[in-house]
Amino acid sequence: MTATVTKTLDERLELFRQMLLIRRFEEKASRLRAKGLIPGFLHPYIGQEAVAVGICDQLRDGDALTSTHRGHGHMIARGADPKRMYAELYARETGYNRGKGGSLHMMDADRGFLGANGIVGGGIPLATGAALQMLRGKTGGVAVSFFGDGATNEGTFHESLNIASLWKLPILYVCENNLYGEFTRQDKHQSIKDVADRAAAYAMKGVIVDGNDVEAVIAVAAEATARARAGEGPTLIEAKTYRHRGHFEGDMARYRPQEEVDFWMKRDPLDLYEARLTGEFGADADAIQAIRESVEQQLDAAAEWAGEQPHPDPSQSTEDVYVDSYEGAALR
Amino acid sequence: MTTFTYADAIRQAISEEMDANSDVFMIGEDIGESGGVFGVSKTLWEKHGHHQMWDTPISETAVVGLAVGAAMMGARPVAEIMFSDFSMLAMDQIVNQAAKLHYMTGGQLSVPLVIRMVTGTGGSTAAQHSQSLEGMFTGVPGLKVLAPSTPEDAKGLLRAAIQDPDPVIFFEHKLLYGGRGGPAGDVVPVDPIRFGVGRIHREGTDVTIVSYLRTLHHALAAAEELAEEGISAEVWDPRTLVPFDRTGLAASIKKTGRLVIAHEAPVRGGFGAEIAAWASSECFGDLKAPVLRIGAQNAPIPYAPVLENTVLPTQDSIANEVRAFMQRAR
Numbered sequence: 001m002t003a004t005v006t007k008t009l010d011e012r013l014e015l016f017r018q019m020l021l022i023r024r025f026e027e028k029a030s031r032l033r034a035k036g037l038i039p040g041f042l043h044p045y046i047g048q049e050a051v052a053v054g055i056c057d058q059l060r061d062g063d064a065l066t067s068t069h070r071g072h073g074h075m076i077a078r079g080a081d082p083k084r085m086y087a088e089l090y091a092r093e094t095g096y097n098r099g100k101g102g103s104l105h106m107m108d109a110d111r112g113f114l115g116a117n118g119i120v121g122g123g124i125p126l127a128t129g130a131a132l133q134m135l136r137g138k139t140g141g142v143a144v145s146f147f148g149d150g151a152t153n154e155g156t157f158h159e160s161l162n163i164a165s166l167w168k169l170p171i172l173y174v175c176e177n178n179l180y181g182e183f184t185r186q187d188k189h190q191s192i193k194d195v196a197d198r199a200a201a202y203a204m205k206g207v208i209v210d211g212n213d214v215e216a217v218i219a220v221a222a223e224a225t226a227r228a229r230a231g232e233g234p235t236l237i238e239a240k241t242y243r244h245r246g247h248f249e250g251d252m253a254r255y256r257p258q259e260e261v262d263f264w265m266k267r268d269p270l271d272l273y274e275a276r277l278t279g280e281f282g283a284d285a286d287a288i289q290a291i292r293e294s295v296e297q298q299l300d301a302a303a304e305w306a307g308e309q310p311h312p313d314p315s316q317s318t319e320d321v322y323v324d325s326y327e328g329a330a331l332r
Numbered sequence: 333m334t335t336f337t338y339a340d341a342i343r344q345a346i347s348e349e350m351d352a353n354s355d356v357f358m359i360g361e362d363i364g365e366s367g368g369v370f371g372v373s374k375t376l377w378e379k380h381g382h383h384q385m386w387d388t389p390i391s392e393t394a395v396v397g398l399a400v401g402a403a404m405m406g407a408r409p410v411a412e413i414m415f416s417d418f419s420m421l422a423m424d425q426i427v428n429q430a431a432k433l434h435y436m437t438g439g440q441l442s443v444p445l446v447i448r449m450v451t452g453t454g455g456s457t458a459a460q461h462s463q464s465l466e467g468m469f470t471g472v473p474g475l476k477v478l479a480p481s482t483p484e485d486a487k488g489l490l491r492a493a494i495q496d497p498d499p500v501i502f503f504e505h506k507l508l509y510g511g512r513g514g515p516a517g518d519v520v521p522v523d524p525i526r527f528g529v530g531r532i533h534r535e536g537t538d539v540t541i542v543s544y545l546r547t548l549h550h551a552l553a554a555a556e557e558l559a560e561e562g563i564s565a566e567v568w569d570p571r572t573l574v575p576f577d578r579t580g581l582a583a584s585i586k587k588t589g590r591l592v593i594a595h596e597a598p599v600r601g602g603f604g605a606e607i608a609a610w611a612s613s614e615c616f617g618d619l620k621a622p623v624l625r626i627g628a629q630n631a632p633i634p635y636a637p638v639l640e641n642t643v644l645p646t647q648d649s650i651a652n653e654v655r656a657f658m659q660r661a662r
Contacts, residue, residue: 064405098438109440114404119428125394126429129401129409136357136383136407143401156424159394166389320439321473323497326528326575 054217150181211239
């Protein structure tokens with residue numbers, strides 16, 4: 001049984017806007033990187049937008065989440081500012097991490113976004129610990145850990161889910177099964193098809209959802225967050241989705257069969273939702289067009305602002321190694 | 333007569349900090365009703381209950397990772413690694429997460445976390461329960477590394493570590509605990525001790541011996557032996573490896589003109605290498621002889637007592653090496 005979440009048309013248009021913002025943010029970042037304006041790695045979230053937007057729709061202030069190397073979508077869905085995200089990708093001082101993290105470590109602690117993570121599976125215990133602190137403080141908060149199918153082969157996954165189930169921690173484990181762990185197809189890296197099957201090993205509830213259907217994701221998120229907030233423990237949610245691009249920018253992803261790519265491109269989460277909006281939900285084509293324009297304008301302005309931001313001063317290289325530093329810490 | 337063991341010190345420090353701040357909690361394996369392998373958490377479970385004592389499955393990565401995540405949300409966890417050898421299972425969470433989060437997020441949040449690790453030999457505890465791995469952590473910016481040698485220092489430094497806003501690795505030598513399962517000792521008040529301040533355990537004029545944890549006690553005994561032969565050794569304990577009290581050590585070297593470093597970790601790549609390199613370049617003018625490093629042989633710690641005593645530095649081996657060094661260095 002899944003919870004019923006009823007949305008108004010305006011709320012639905014907002015879901016679409018968020019998904020589009022992620023899509024266009026990533027496309028623009030790819031272009032900026034191709035121009036040489038972004039120095040480090042980029043792992044685009046394109047194709048998976050409905051998962052981040054659907055799950056984060058059910059979060060409140062005081063909730064927390066951890067992300068992955070493919071983290072921009074989760075951060076935007078949590079309400080982060082694309083200006084400061086581009087500034088971070090540009091390695092500028094006013095970026096989220098003051099130019100010290102880049103894509104792989106971007107964080108917005110004020111929004112409970114506990115960071116992208118450069119280590120596959122690295123964020124899973126962090127989110128579990130955040131859930132422990134919420135349980136200890138009886139805050140009513142929930143934690144969410146996003147990760148991919150590849151991360152479910154890491155020890156952090158096993159150790160964390162075992163403890164979360166044992167202690168009934170308020171957490172959602174959201175596996176975005178995009179069929180590939182880096183360059184390796186799921187059937188070559190694990191002998192199960194449904195990651196949700198692994199929940200049984202922890203006596204945990206496991207659910208499968210169409211990760212390209214934002215409202216379906218919202219429904220499972222609503223139920224899982226309600227259970228977590230009520231002290232009924234964690235849920236493993238497997239969202240079936242697809243990574244439209246390679247593992248990172250520059251990976252041509254030639255290891256994927258064309259039929260598979262074609263199949264999933266027809267199931268683009270934005271196209272699917274736009275069709276429902278204009279059909280079933282009676283949205284005006286002008287309203288969709290207005291969203292498209294506003295997203296373009298917002299991102300153009302964001303990238304322009306980011307490009308004008310100052311580079312970090314070299315003297316900042318040893319700042320923030322410690323909160324409470326000591327004399328000569330930089331050299332000693 | 334007051335009894336106050338190293339284990340009492342650790343237990344009291346945690347208990348007092350838990351009383352002072354409900355955000356302090358302990359997390360680790362078998363720390364609950366069983367009281368822990370070395371009895372350190374004995375009575376903590378009864379006194380502080382489940383809310384501040386989280387007894388985990390055997391999952392070192394999760395022990396540390398959950399502690400880091402909770403610290404990111406404002407808690408002050410004290411994670412216990414039952415044997416420092418097992419920290420190798422948690423290295424990602426220690427090195428890639430805890431140590432770097434404050435810096436790589438531009439200072440957005442801190443990780444006020446203590447990871448207690450039981451280190452060194454326990455006597456025939458063999459290769460996977462005996463190592464001295466502090467040198468693996470001193471090379472990681474973002475971590476602070478403490479190595480107390482006495483009950484007073486253990487209590488004062490642990491209290492300070494729990495109050496500190498940064499991730500701290502806290503080494504406890506298992507042969508210093510002072511008896512397993514005995515009655516809890518007297519409560520001795522000790523104020524938090526500032527990091528980066530060394531301590532002279534024995535004054536001397538001919539040679540400075542730097543040592544810490546259990547080896548410090550071997551060095552003190554060796555120094556008594558040497559004193560009878562007319563060699564006056566100063567025994568100096570850094571207490572904290574990161575930050576390290578360079579000023580204090582420089583003052584001692586200025587007085588004695590000779591430097592010996594003794595630790596239980598292997599000589600090659602041990603923290604003594606860092607001390608020696610620093611002293612050789614920064615105290616060169618005060619040194620009358622090349623720096624001597626004493627440590628374990630470059631071998632895993634063996635099981636047989638005769639082999640273990642060969643691999644590890646002992647009172648005798650320290651006395652012998654310093655004696656020979658002084659003959660060369662006169």
